[in-house]
Amino acid sequence: MKAPRQNSGFSLLEVMVAILILAIALTGLVHGITTALASSKESELQTVAALFAQGKIEELRATGILEDGSDDGDCGSVLPLYHWRETIGSTDISGLHDVSVVVEHARTGQEIYELKTMLFSPEDDSTSGKTDKNKDSKSKKKRGGAS
Helix, strand or coil: CCCCCCCCCCCCHHHHHHHHHHHHHHHHHHHHHHHHHHHHHHHHHHHHHHHHHHHHHHHHHHHHHCCCCCEEEEEECCCCCCEEEEEEEEEECEEEEEEEEEEEEECCCCCEEEEEEEEEECCHHHHHHCCHHHEEEEHHHHHHCCC
């Protein structure tokens, strides 16, 4: 009598199927990681462009000098991938300006981010002929009353 034969181990076909399944899973994992990294880089470009555009708007707001026209430039050596363009236009309301800042990719010229807002630049009182006598008299009264 012959003893029953025991099959221990894997056949060649089983090993090949396992390797195929592992290869498909690894390919999907690598593709997913690559997509996530590209998405993260695009998000970084968008965020930096938005912050830079907001900074240009705040510079205009801080200086208070709003002249209609266009200006452009690069973002310096710290941000070599970016180029900006700002446009200031007038509106129907005196002193109110339409402001647009566009940040583009420096190499391709593709628009990354655009920020639009309206800024108010009050007219100088000396040019309008108005005087502020009431304000001066009120401040004198306050000083006189405190002594």
